[in-house]
Amino acid sequence: MTHAERPSAAAATLPVDLDEAAHRCLVAGFDGTTAVPHPLKRLIDRGLGGVILFTRNVRDAEQVRRLTDELRSIRPDLLVAIDNEGGGTGHLVRADAPEVPDSYALGVADDPALTARCADALAGHLATLGITASYAPVADLQHEPRNPIVRTRSFGADPVLAARHLRAWIDATDARGVASCAKHFPGHGGTVTDSHHGIAVDARPYDRLLVDLAPFRAAIDAGVPMLMSAHVVFPALDANRPATLSRRILGDLLRLELGFEGVLVSDALEMKAIADAYGEAAGARIALAAGADQVIVAVPDLEVTLACRDAVLDALHSGALPEERVREAAGRVRRLAERYATPRRMTAPWDADAGLEAARRAVRTRALPAPVRGAHVVDLFPAPHPALDRRGEDLLTELRAFDPEATGTALSAEPTDEAALVEGIARTGAPLVVATSDAGLHPWQARLRDTLAARRPDALLVDTGLPEGGALCSYRRGKVNLRAVAEVLAGA
Template sequence: MPHRSPDLARLALTVLQPGFEGTVPPRWLLRELADGLGGTVLFARNLTGAAQTAELVARLREENPAVVVAVDEEGGSVTRLQAATGSSWPGNRALGVVDDVERTKRVAGEIGRLLAAADITLDYAPVADVNANPANPVIGIRSFGPDPGLVSRQTTAWITGLQDAGVAACAKHFPGHGDTVTDSHHALPTVHASLRLLRERDLPPFAAAVKAGVRAVMCGHLLVPALDPDHPATLSRKIMTGLLREELGFDGMLVTDAIEMGAVAALHPPGEIAVRALAAGVDAICAGITSPDGETVRELRDAIVEAVHDGRLPEDRLAEAAARVLALARWYAENASVRKARETPNPGGEGEDREEDGDLGLEVARAAMRVVTADGHEARLSRPPLVVDIAPRLSRAVDPDTLTGVAGALAELLPGTVAYAVASEAAELPDLGDRERPLVLVAHDARRQAWVRNLLARAVRLRSDAIVVETGLPGEPTGAVYVTTNGISRASARAVAQWLTKGQ
């Protein structure tokens, strides 16, 4: 009979990374942390500003100094700490378009400084997926691009910059979410690529991440028949252990994407997903949505303990997983001096600190911006415009209130700017007949969203002088001026507004 630890419950708690509601830690969370809960994940719903974030994390660490505090801070459209204002730094697509590894390191380093100031352990970033399918509804601009060589070198640079700041990076979504047409938040995507194509296209960035010393990897809820026709990657020992551990040589912490996502939630109850993922080789279970009283966490803990007692999950596998979580926490503690040396955050390069970086976010956003101007048209705004933001709901990875920010950035430079949002296919365009007021049309992924494309075309037919700003993947140029930002961020919005009002 195998040896059974007297503290299986503590081991089970160590491998859990739940989210919670509210801007102060609930009592159940503090209680579980005191009992050994190994991690928690923060969302925009938990955060109201830098001081509050730091205070929140400090309270968590009072109960468990080694807690792995994680957050999705990719830059660009996926930001938690800057969700209210938009990210100070362009996201991966913009960095990939610029393709300057030194600037990518600096951007990731600045994000690291922001997280370190709040004492956050782990950033669920960078996205290392190769966006091979332009119709992808969830990756898109979150990827560095469609070329595996580009994505590999940018992933390496991003990891290096973040971890040099003393914050752990997490490459995602292994083995690659770029060639899908289904959002795993809703249903299980299938990657229909051959093994050869996977090895040539999807896997190199993750191999590069491992080589760069990435401290964590997040697996994607994906069915990849060429690797395992029977199980999603999250629950596949062939993929998690055979491919990632044994073939690619990764020995850091392997964490699931959120287990309440539709891709796996439709297959098994949460506790069963956790048990099967751990058995496959995963070390940490991310549960972004939990019950208000913490019952979800206790149910996950009990399911894991029961699986060990039943022999379905070897105790040494659970102990190994817990040890990897604690090893990541130890790495973070050992890098305290690195964070101390760089402790003053400098979002976007603003302020007096790190003067040598200037306004880094704006600098990169300008470099990533592309403009096509029709003959005879002036790409300059001298009067307050009407800005029509054709803004579809972005993927569920993005906070629901995230906007492109272009209207706000223009309003700062041209007071009197009027903003109008078109949020759905059923909505109508405003009156566009006032030609004394310039028209700016802002779209996101028009090439992928037929209704956005149709509304855009209708508006341009009515106003051939319209300036079109595309914040997603570039499509066919349209309008008198066609600007592509290659991403959504406060930095990108500022770059567009400055270019349109000053003409460069």
């Protein structure tokens, strides 16, 4: 007998409506592209609030439509969600997703109408697939140079700039009948740890944290229907628990001081900041008690989701989790579903070229170098982040679309024989382009770039992450970002 078929003692004694309310507070990931797993069907039958899709659930656009239709045939008010920030973060490439740059490039271009066109394209595409909740945009401010996780996902470091682009994104998404979600409250941009991998701490004093709250205030004022919490400890706000588990941050700060009345959803509980320190099941119980309305369990192993569910039911049964707290949370989720669960499949066309226009405008905000033809491109970048990055985009491929004579070397890890590599590259007679991606976080990239630049002072340096002094910057490695740089390199 599987976990799904072993109801806890608490589940057997709770009122049916309270059991349903508890299930509404869960968002589950799962495996597969066609059939809905039986344990997931049982969860949906009992009131599951939402599912979150990933690349593992996507084969092509028509398949996604069939899958979302099947999910809603089980329960029409199920919210179907996905991370859909654009740029390098995208799970819908195989479903013909519109190409838009990361938010940082939109901030550099600084045209809210253009940001709205990009957000509209993403949301219009989601609606045609039957996906009506988007865990975007990122409202974090990127102001810590060593931050490993926010970076170009942010609109920038300026809270006023971020606020105007957040408003544009939220309004455009809502106009398509898709729920947006500003994340990660109260801000992940001041940390030097990725909460996917461990406990992240922002030790700044309270007065310095206020700037990070400003974009979230703007998102709330714009009517954002969802916020996502950060798995970050803020000693100035609550020294004992990360924001996702903190009543002081979720209750006192977000609900009482900022007046947010929408759905507060946790970041994924299997992230190590929660899973290693508390465990997913305890994390679910504590997050709901602290003020979250939904908790995400994104891993495809439904046993983890079921363990979280049972922890919530047991806490309700024992009184450790107040019944009124769960009913309040479920009520918010129910109202969200009433507004967004049903997709608008018949949608007006979106601007498929908005993303490339934005990427071009971001690249061209600085003085441009002269074109290089027949260049040798050394493209250095870290291995893709498993939760965020696509795989396969590279600068050489984009450049060869305009300059077939271009050659290159791509590395996503430190070379085994750096001296031999440098010698071979330095001796090439072709113009040399050296691209790095956040080399300040990856010393092997910085060392290799600097060594090549010393051997070849004529080398053209390109940044494919945040700006680090290169002649060109793409503001991340999304397809349109790299294409916009390639056009400049080739003089296209």
